[in-house]
Amino acid sequence: MTTSIDLLKSYNLTVTPQRLEIVNVLSSYGHLNVDKLYALLKSTFPSISLATVYKNINTMIEKNFLSEVKLQNQKNVYELAKETHSHIMCIECEEILDISIDISSFFKEVTTKSNYNLTSSNIVFNGVCQKCQLL
Amino acid sequence: MTTSIDLLKSYNLTVTPQRLEIVNVLSSYGHLNVDKLYALLKSTFPSISLATVYKNINTMIEKNFLSEVKLQNQKNVYELAKETHSHIMCIECEEILDISIDISSFFKEVTTKSNYNLTSSNIVFNGVCQKCQLL
DNA sequence: CTAAATGCAAAGCATTTGCAAATAT
DNA sequence: ATATTTGCAAATGCTTTGCATTTAG
Secondary structure (H helix, E strand, O other): OOOHHHHHHHOOOOOOHHHHHHHHHHHHHOOEEHHHHHHHHHHHOOOOOHHHHHHHHHHHHHOOOEEEEOOOOOOOEEEEOOOOOEEEEEOOOOOEEEEOOOOHHHHHHHHHHHOOEEEEEEEEEEEEOHHHHOO | OOOHHHHHHHOOOOOOHHHHHHHHHHHHHOOEEHHHHHHHHHHHOOOOOHHHHHHHHHHHHHOOOEEEEOOOOOOOEEEEOOOOOEEEEEOOOOOEEEEOOOOHHHHHHHHHHHOOEEEEEEEEEEEEOHHHHOO
16 A cells, blocks of 8 residues: 555655645545645645645646646646546536546547657546536 | 628627737737737737737637637647637647547547536647657 | 755736727727 | 727736745655
């Protein structure tokens, strides 16, 4: 079993209580924007600074520990880095899901059509989740 | 032949010289961020205000005349709205290409897996363009 | 003991707003 | 004639920076 401590260390990140809590809340909530992350951290560390949150997000992204997801009409959200995957956002309740779809055929098609040497992709689907469809 | 004037009118946008020039530069350049758009407009309208550029971008997006593309490590860019398509960005020279790929099979797969009622998608591939591969 | 992170306040950008004058319909 | 847009300046908001103090390794 990998602890959050080991996880941070494996990405060359100094372990601090604030960072451990970032790992905690991100693993519970999945995707959070800066403000929500800050609000959640505040409940554990009342004196935490927004600057600390920003600094941590930035270093964690640099070290590929976090990834940033850009959404339509929404602030960017952050998640613990994992294997390549896509996202679906509900345009009503803003819920965000991870989804694994095999995009290798796209990669091939796009490579052929464009002659680009592809390195990554950002794929977000927008729609209405089941819960919101019933409202 | 549809003039830029008719085009703006068809989207219920008041026609002004500044807006016509926005259409011009976007149709020549394809994708522009706020600053580049402002710089280009300045050469035709030296006294144009950045605020005007922002206001126009916002109303044009509201009326679905423009669309906004969010890129990794880059400022958002704007393009004249067209049929659904994806983008490829060169991570070296920042060139952006439109690319049409048939994503209907994905839509189906994602719908089935998520039970979301999908309305749109934002798909950006990142890579190195052919020119930059040779440098 | 040295390097890195934290928290605060200030600085720096990006974007929006309010308003008077100009322009579009 | 009325409604909208423009351009300016000010205001707002978001993110980063500098620095003294604290904490991690």
